[in-house]
Amino acid sequence: MNHLKKIYFFDPFGKETKKIRKDLEEVFARVDIETVKTSDEADIIASIGGDGTFLQSVRKTGFKDDCVYIGIAVRDGQYLYCDFNIKDHKAIEEAFTSSETKVRKYPIIEVKINDNQTNYCLNEFTLRSSIVKTIMMDIYINDFLFEQFHGDGIVVSAPTGSTGYNKSLGGAVIDPMLPAMQLTELASVNNNKFRTLGTSIVFSKERSLTLMIDQAHDHYPIMSLDNEAVAVQNTDRVEIKVSDRTIQTLRLPNNTFWHKTQRNFL
Structure with missing residues (x-):
């Protein structure tokens, strides 16, 4: 850990956590880690x-792959991404x-909507x-039309996200050591006219998904990336893969992923 020398605090609550931030700056100074402004x-x-704040910090700083992200909780409770609590310096x-x-x-997974940025x-x-x-x-796996989906929608989760919305829909919990993604359906219609697989599917890094939206029915689907809504008009194609x-x-x-999963669910 000796190579980690500069820390930036993502603090969206501003005045509410000013005292907490000052205390943390002193804590990290004691282990020779300097606070920086950007x-x-x-x-x-x-x-x-x-x-939620941890997810925002990753998104707002551009999913940097040359730094280490940590979460520091300000309240007691069980967390998936927060390894520390402000009370335990x-x-x-x-x-x-x-x-x-x-x-x-x-x-992490990457998502491209129409021809917009990834x-x-x-x-x-x-x-x-x-x-x-x-x-x-229409749901394509690579270039293969796998199924024609008719239902409320879909969730595509990364391994760490598999314990969230995906799990509540009956999806599997995926070890984050696996570079994979999981497709889970939201209330698919399955009858003599419409048919889907009806279960979650786990894809390796070598697979990609393409969702082709039926323009005759819905031009403006509701979409979200982690805990942030996405507004894109006239959506007709979404491409998804493991980054x-x-x-x-x-x-x-x-405090590994499996320790935290056990504490949260067992």
């Missing part, structure tokens, strides 16, 4: 808040001085109808 200067980006200091602390990499997700991408009726789309990029976080001996 994320471009940092090799550590620390969010102050909860899991000792744990923070020990993590950045211990030889047992390692850097781990999380896969977006990234650490949790999931969702697409659903914007009107009170089902949405229809070559990753984000880095800390791997603590007693």
